Amino acid sequence: MDTLQLLASNRSFGGWHRRYQHESEVNGCTMMTFAVFMPPQASESNRVPVLYWLSGLTCTDENFMQKAGAQRIAAELGIAIVAPDTSPRGEGVANDEGYDLGQGAGFYVNATQAPWDRHYRMYDYVTSELPALIEANFPVNTRRSIAGHSMGGHGALVCALKNPDRYLSASAFSPISHPSQTPWGQKAFTAYLGDNQEDWVGYDASLLLRKVKGTDARMPVLVSQGLADEFLQEQLQPEALQEAAKAVDYPVTLELHEHYDHSYYFIASFIEQHLRFHSRVLHQSQ
Numbered sequence: 077m078d079t080l081q082l083l084a085s086n087r088s089f090g091g092w093h094r095r096y097q098h099e100s101e102v103n104g105c106t107m108m109t110f111a112v113f114m115p116p117q118a119s120e121s122n123r124v125p126v127l128y129w130l131s132g133l134t135c136t137d138e139n140f141m142q143k144a145g146a147q148r149i150a151a152e153l154g155i156a157i158v159a160p161d162t163s164p165r166g167e168g169v170a171n172d173e174g175y176d177l178g179q180g181a182g183f184y185v186n187a188t189q190a191p192w193d194r195h196y197r198m199y200d201y202v203t204s205e206l207p208a209l210i211e212a213n214f215p216v217n218t219r220r221s222i223a224g225h226s227m228g229g230h231g232a233l234v235c236a237l238k239n240p241d242r243y244l245s246a247s248a249f250s251p252i253s254h255p256s257q258t259p260w261g262q263k264a265f266t267a268y269l270g271d272n273q274e275d276w277v278g279y280d281a282s283l284l285l286r287k288v289k290g291t292d293a294r295m296p297v298l299v300s301q302g303l304a305d306e307f308l309q310e311q312l313q314p315e316a317l318q319e320a321a322k323a324v325d326y327p328v329t330l331e332l333h334e335h336y337d338h339s340y341y342f343i344a345s346f347i348e349q350h351l352r353f354h355s356r357v358l359h360q361s362q
């Protein structure tokens with residue numbers, strides 16, 4: 077545990093919410109931050125499964141933990157939740173004036189373009205470095221699922237689709253479903269990955285889905301989308317994901333909810349459903 081610096085500790089529903097800072101090798105950053113909710117069932121003799129949560133633009137590890145209201149159900153279900161920051165941060169880490177690029181907007185990709193390629197390797201961080209750190213330092217097992225919101229909902233889908241051996245299920249609230257065709261995604265991918273759109277394919281969930289072959293491993297995917305979401309048409313386009321899933325017969329369930337917007341009020345309303353969805357798979361006997 078000596079590589080982890082404890083920033084905060086709060087008792088919550090019989091378990092613990094804790095924030096940590098550590099040095100990230102893949103991001104070349106001394107101040108990566110993440111939060112963990114450890115349910116009361118967790119112990120060295122009862123290691124629990126983990127849901128990784130990826131947040132959206134402008135977020136840190138704190139938005140989900142403070143606003144989603146996930147702890148009560150995670151405590152009941154015996155699931156740990158790990159919420160990383162949305163980018164590397166600190167002096168010397170490239171940034172942009174816009175809220176949708178740079179610190180707070182890492183898009184969960186490995187950047188290939190200067191100046192971003194020095195620190196922005198959030199895909200490797202989320203799929204490899206962070207799980208290894210969590211599994212070495214906390215009473216968890218290797219049963220993992222992944223979920224997120226907006227930029228993070230899309231990140232969760234990409235991480236899951238590219239690593240069907242590492243995750244058992246995936247879910248997303250209001251994901252940026254087809255980022256290579258929508259403004260937030262195009263801005264970020266151009267900066268992080270360059271102008272050649274062929275280099276974007278591996279980070280676009282709708283395009284990745286279309287590459288799934290009949291014999292490839294599949295996992296259950298749940299997507300929740302509010303119909304009053306202010307970003308729905310311009311940025312999110314869940315129909316692209318739905319059509320791609322249909323084309324390759326992938327088990328994606330898209331649920332549309334009237335009157336709900338893009339905010340954490342929506343996430344808080346349906347997080348219990350998402351946690352129970354993941355729990356069924358995470359606790360399935362092996």
Ligand SMILES: N[C@@H](CCC(=O)N[C@@H](CSC=O)C(=O)NCC(=O)O)C(=O)O
Binds near residue numbers: 132227339340
């Ligand atoms: N212009 C807004 C945009 C930021 C925003 O809406 N962020 C969402 C995620 S959007 C997609 O990734 C968010 O989760 N915000 C944090 C929160 O706690 O609600 C702005 O700058 O506010």
